[in-house]
Amino acid sequence: MVAADVSVRVGWPADAAAMAAVQLRAWQQRYDDRMAAQLEEQGIGPDELATAWRGTLGRPPQARQRAMVALVHDEVVGFALTGPNTDPDADASVDGEIGEFTIDPERTRAGHGSRLLQACADTLVADGFTRAVFWVDAADDISRAFLTSAGWAPDGASRELADEAGTQAVKQVRLHTSLA
Numbered sequence: 001m002v003a004a005d006v007s008v009r010v011g012w013p014a015d016a017a018a019m020a021a022v023q024l025r026a027w028q029q030r031y032d033d034r035m036a037a038q039l040e041e042q043g044i045g046p047d048e049l050a051t052a053w054r055g056t057l058g059r060p061p062q063a064r065q066r067a068m069v070a071l072v073h074d075e076v077v078g079f080a081l082t083g084p085n086t087d088p089d090a091d092a093s094v095d096g097e098i099g100e101f102t103i104d105p106e107r108t109r110a111g112h113g114s115r116l117l118q119a120c121a122d123t124l125v126a127d128g129f130t131r132a133v134f135w136v137d138a139a140d141d142i143s144r145a146f147l148t149s150a151g152w153a154p155d156g157a158s159r160e161l162a163d164e165a166g167t168q169a170v171k172q173v174r175l176h177t178s179l180a
Helices: 013-041 046-058 112-126 141-149
Strands: 006-010 066-072 075-084 095-103 131-137 153-162 169-178
Touching: 006 112, 013 046, 013 066, 013 075, 013 095, 046 066, 066 112, 075 112, 095 112, 112 131, 131 141, 141 169
Parallel strands: 095 131
Antiparallel strands: 006 066, 066 075, 075 095, 131 169, 153 169
């Protein structure tokens, strides 16, 4: 039996188009047609997302912000962002955050999420963080179960993110874990 060539590494600007494609597929699955219609309305498609990712990957906003990509051979199948936690109750010197965590909907349940989550934790530790948080959609039982099985737990914080028009909102709960 031959094992698949799977890995996680820091994202490069050359990964931008693949990350944008994964992100769009995940958003379409997660938010149905609402997100697709909204993005189309705002003129945001694969090219615009790829351009934004290229900028972020080429020049991260802060030294301790990283994009990690999960790969099968050289194909991007997921990505995550790590960096300082910017919540008002956080100490950004020791509190890290996984700010985005996306696995291609067609590639779930194959271990990519577990590898990516571990790589994020290792990266946060290497960057000097001792605690990490992860905001998850309140209705996303699958992600919450995945994270709690990996040692994350709710810390009681919640928030609601609304679109620019304020017509659609996503409720989120915050999970945390010790990195020590």
